[in-house]
Amino acid sequence: MAADGAGAAAPIVGTTPDQIAEARDRRRHLLLLAPPAILLVFIFVYPVLGLLGQSVYKDGITLRFYQRLFAEPVYLDVLWLTFRTAATVTLLCLVLGYPLAYVLVGLPARLQRLLLIVVVLPFFVSLIVRTYAWMVLLGRLGLVNELLRKLSLIAEPLPLLYSTTGALIGMTYALLPFMVLTAFSVMKGIDGGLVRAAHSLGAGRWQAFRKIFLPLSMPGIAGGMILVFIMSLGFFITPRLMGGPSDLMIAMLIEHEVELTLNWPFASALAAVLLLVTLVGFFAYSRLVRLERMFEGTR
Amino acid sequence: MAAADAVAAGQSSGAAVRIEGLTKQFGRSKAVDDVSLDIDPGSFFTLLGPSGSGKTTTLMMVAGFVHPTAGEIFVGGRPVAGLPPQERQLGMVFQNYAVFPHLTVFQNIAFPLEVRRTPGADIRRRVGEMLELVRLSGYEQRLPRQLSGGEQQRVALARALVFRPRVLLMDEPLAALDKNLRTHMQGELKQIQQRLHVTVVYVTHDQEEALTMSDRLAVMNQGRVVQVGTPGELYEAPASLFAARFLGESSFIAGTVVDAGDGSAARMRTGAGVELSGRAASPLRVGQAVLAGIRPEKFLVDGAPAAGMNHSPGRVTGAVYAGDTTRYTVDIGAGEAVTVKLQNQMRARTRAAGDAMALSWHPAETVLFPAEAAAHGG
Numbered sequence: 001m002a003a004d005g006a007g008a009a010a011p012i013v014g015t016t017p018d019q020i021a022e023a024r025d026r027r028r029h030l031l032l033l034a035p036p037a038i039l040l041v042f043i044f045v046y047p048v049l050g051l052l053g054q055s056v057y058k059d060g061i062t063l064r065f066y067q068r069l070f071a072e073p074v075y076l077d078v079l080w081l082t083f084r085t086a087a088t089v090t091l092l093c094l095v096l097g098y099p100l101a102y103v104l105v106g107l108p109a110r111l112q113r114l115l116l117i118v119v120v121l122p123f124f125v126s127l128i129v130r131t132y133a134w135m136v137l138l139g140r141l142g143l144v145n146e147l148l149r150k151l152s153l154i155a156e157p158l159p160l161l162y163s164t165t166g167a168l169i170g171m172t173y174a175l176l177p178f179m180v181l182t183a184f185s186v187m188k189g190i191d192g193g194l195v196r197a198a199h200s201l202g203a204g205r206w207q208a209f210r211k212i213f214l215p216l217s218m219p220g221i222a223g224g225m226i227l228v229f230i231m232s233l234g235f236f237i238t239p240r241l242m243g244g245p246s247d248l249m250i251a252m253l254i255e256h257e258v259e260l261t262l263n264w265p266f267a268s269a270l271a272a273v274l275l276l277v278t279l280v281g282f283f284a285y286s287r288l289v290r291l292e293r294m295f296e297g298t299r
Numbered sequence: 300m301a302a303a304d305a306v307a308a309g310q311s312s313g314a315a316v317r318i319e320g321l322t323k324q325f326g327r328s329k330a331v332d333d334v335s336l337d338i339d340p341g342s343f344f345t346l347l348g349p350s351g352s353g354k355t356t357t358l359m360m361v362a363g364f365v366h367p368t369a370g371e372i373f374v375g376g377r378p379v380a381g382l383p384p385q386e387r388q389l390g391m392v393f394q395n396y397a398v399f400p401h402l403t404v405f406q407n408i409a410f411p412l413e414v415r416r417t418p419g420a421d422i423r424r425r426v427g428e429m430l431e432l433v434r435l436s437g438y439e440q441r442l443p444r445q446l447s448g449g450e451q452q453r454v455a456l457a458r459a460l461v462f463r464p465r466v467l468l469m470d471e472p473l474a475a476l477d478k479n480l481r482t483h484m485q486g487e488l489k490q491i492q493q494r495l496h497v498t499v500v501y502v503t504h505d506q507e508e509a510l511t512m513s514d515r516l517a518v519m520n521q522g523r524v525v526q527v528g529t530p531g532e533l534y535e536a537p538a539s540l541f542a543a544r545f546l547g548e549s550s551f552i553a554g555t556v557v558d559a560g561d562g563s564a565a566r567m568r569t570g571a572g573v574e575l576s577g578r579a580a581s582p583l584r585v586g587q588a589v590l591a592g593i594r595p596e597k598f599l600v601d602g603a604p605a606a607g608m609n610h611s612p613g614r615v616t617g618a619v620y621a622g623d624t625t626r627y628t629v630d631i632g633a634g635e636a637v638t639v640k641l642q643n644q645m646r647a648r649t650r651a652a653g654d655a656m657a658l659s660w661h662p663a664e665t666v667l668f669p670a671e672a673a674a675h676g677g
Binding site for chain 2: 191193194196197198199200201202203204207211212215216
């Protein structure tokens with residue numbers, strides 16, 4: 001706001017003392033942003049640009065790596081499989097994670113804290129170690145199969161490991177906390193008075209949930225799903241260790257090109273496609289669920 | 300208003316609410332302790348008390364959100380204490396409005412009808428009537444975040460009334476509004492209540508609101524009902540020191556009983572040696588320490604001494620000008636002071652500190668309270 005006199009005498013924008021002070025404030029804020037921005041340029045923007053460059057440059061600018069990618073069906077199949085796996089894992093995480101977050105929100109504070117720690121605890125152990133633990137549980141002679149056999153529920157061991165099932169179990173397990181925590185944080189912000197108001201207006205438990213709580217928790221569902229989906233797309237260790245030979249994810253393909261065939265440009269092209277497809281998916285989804293609401297909260 | 304009449308025609312009249320021995324225990328403390336109330340159908344009943352007095356807990360038990368430890372609640376003669384909130388058919392307006400943020404004004408008000416599976420045409424008609432009643436026509440498609448506090452309040456009210464509940468519960472509904480809007484909404488609320496003949500159970504800590512809006516009110520303290528009556532009864536004849544202190548303003552003059560009277564009329568002598576007559580709030584005995592409570596506007600100043608009136612000389616020690624009135628602090632001797640509120644009429648002579656002020660007031664406007672009650676009742 002310009003001071004009365006100064007505003008009338010100097011109508012040019014940005015010349016009143018207040019406006020100058022405001023601009024200075026803005027510059028200070030930008031200064032605060034500088035360290036993370038510089039860091040991001042070096043460890044994120046620069047490598048990504050390098051990667052994109054590498055994918056179109058070998059003895060001169062070329063698109064042959066992309067041509068190969070789209071010409072050979074195996075690569076598109078892998079891309080499709082990657083998406084399908086990521087979508088399945090996302091749905092599994094939603095089905096398991098939403099009810100868990102819902103129960104957590106309703107618990108008394110102490111129990112809630114304790115169980116949240118339990119949800120976060122796996123992060124303190126390396127994913128590789130946890131994946132090996134699953135392999136012990138799910139193997140042909142693992143705990144699960146042995147138990148089912150002892151109970152005479154199955155005659156032959158189930159193919160729980162080195163199969164699509166194995167990959168899905170492992171990935172769902174690894175990504176579930178992200179779904180739970182995202183959904184929980186949004187649910188925690190929902191005013192319990194709204195559900196009570198719904199009851200006072202005649203809504204039963206199911207109606208109050210479906211018409212009030214569920215829509216208000218949508219940002220949590222959307223946020224958790226986006227997070228899990230995007231992380232699944234690039235998942236590597238778990239499908240590699242627990243999946244079957246046909247469960248080839250695009251990240252594994254990239255690793256194969258880098259480690260074994262040393263075809264860096266082609267690996268870059270694969271990574272670029274993964275990046276592009278992820279971004280497109282992200283924007284489409286954010287349009288769909290109006291992502292800004294997620295950051296605005298429920299009020 | 301045509302719509303309001305249509306609403307009134309469709310509205311069954313309010314139901315009586317009876318509360319019997321209602322108690323809620325949290326751990327060792329009793330938030331509500333043996334509360335019994337009879338609320339007439341179609342009346343505006345207020346639970347008034349300081350925070351922690353149990354008024355909101357009482358309301359929440361009527362609404363069904365808090366389970367009573369003991370006691371029963373009857374709505375229209377039907378016991379409801381065992382029913383969940385959604386089966387009690389009571390309208391409720393919450394302190395923070397609790398308007399659904401993701402639904403439009405129309406959807407908010409239609410909500411109770413939709414969960415009752417009312418046909419769409421009926422929903423549109425009744426929501427329209429309600430919007431007219433609370434003067435929000437044209438706001439149908441707005442979202443709550445586009446509304447002011449007062450407008451959200453109206454949505455909450457319309458939503459609580461649209462399914463024609465016979466009882467409307469309100470938990471400090473105006474507490475968050477600024478003073479002008481609050482006064483305005485008080486008037487509107489009262490008008491709507493009278494038009495629809497709905498029974499209102501209203502919770503507030505604002506004594507002025509309680510006095511102006513209620514047909515009857517209950518003053519609560521420490522989980523118990525201290526006194527029930529009309530605003531006039533409670534203001535003019537408080538039954539306890541707590542009620543006298545909490546509702547309105549009083550000056551208290553300490554003294555001892557010289558004549559216990561016939562149970563209601565009694566006489567006391569103040570520390571300054573002045574004898575006063577008054578009504579006993581509870582039976583007194585001679586020699587008992589008492590406090591005489593007098594409202595600040597009851598004092599007459601410098602009039603000719605009239606028979607049967609209480610008199611005391613005094614000296615002004617302070618004056619606060621408040622526009623329509625001036626409040627004087629008057630020393631009446633023996634370390635006692637009273638507050639005197641005088642209208643600033645043209646003939647009223649303004650006084651300064653140090654001026655003499657002879658006070659007189661009617662015995663019927665003097666209430667004698669046992670002083671020992673002050674220790675735990677006040």
